[in-house]
Amino acid sequence: MRHTTPPSTDDIIQMAEHALDAIPAELRAMVRGVAIMVEDVADDETLAAMGLDNPWDLTGLYSGTPLTQKSVLDVALQPDTIFLYREAILLEWIETGEELFRLVRNVLIHEIGHHFGLSDADIERLERDE
Template sequence: MRFHRPPSAEDLLEMAEAAFAAIPDALREAVRGTALLVEDLPDEETLQALGLEHPWELTGLYRGTPLTQKSVLDVPAEPDTILLYREPILVEWIETGEDLYRLVRNVLIHEIGHHFGFSDDDIARLEGEG
């Protein structure tokens, strides 16, 4: 996919949905019902909570309770959400020359990994499988 303008939030969401559809069925089924959103930048409250100084330091975020901490007795306050941050992803794309679809896919998989409580090594293995 070639772009003649900066990819929009809709473009990134389309890539993320395609990447989500291509992950293994068992993994996709386990995160069914998780909302997938694209925002331009993380808000100041999120940055402060994560101890980050610049919004371009965060390409994605999983909001919700990881499976390792969920109980069947829990009443969810809001649906689990995977946020992808458009501007930081585009900055990384420009700086690294990585294929944009692959970059979006890796951010998505990284955030799904947080849902399962995977280690960074586990997540890196998943990212390398595509």
């Protein structure tokens, strides 16, 4: 997909949905119920919690309880959510020249990894083994 204007929130949502559809069905079933939200940038509270000053340093975030820590007795206070931060993704797209869909997919898959209970180090190790 070629863009002559910056991709919109809806464009990023469509790419994320397309990427989610490509995940094997058994894994996709385990992500069912996780909300995927696209926001322009992370809010100040999120940035402070992550120890970040620059909103363009955060392309995505998983907010919730990883599957490895869930119990059937737990009552969810809020739904598990994956946030994709559009402006940070677009900045990385511009700076790296990476294909935008691939970048959106990589951020989404990274955050799904956190939903499955993987650490950043685990995810990086898996990405190197591709």
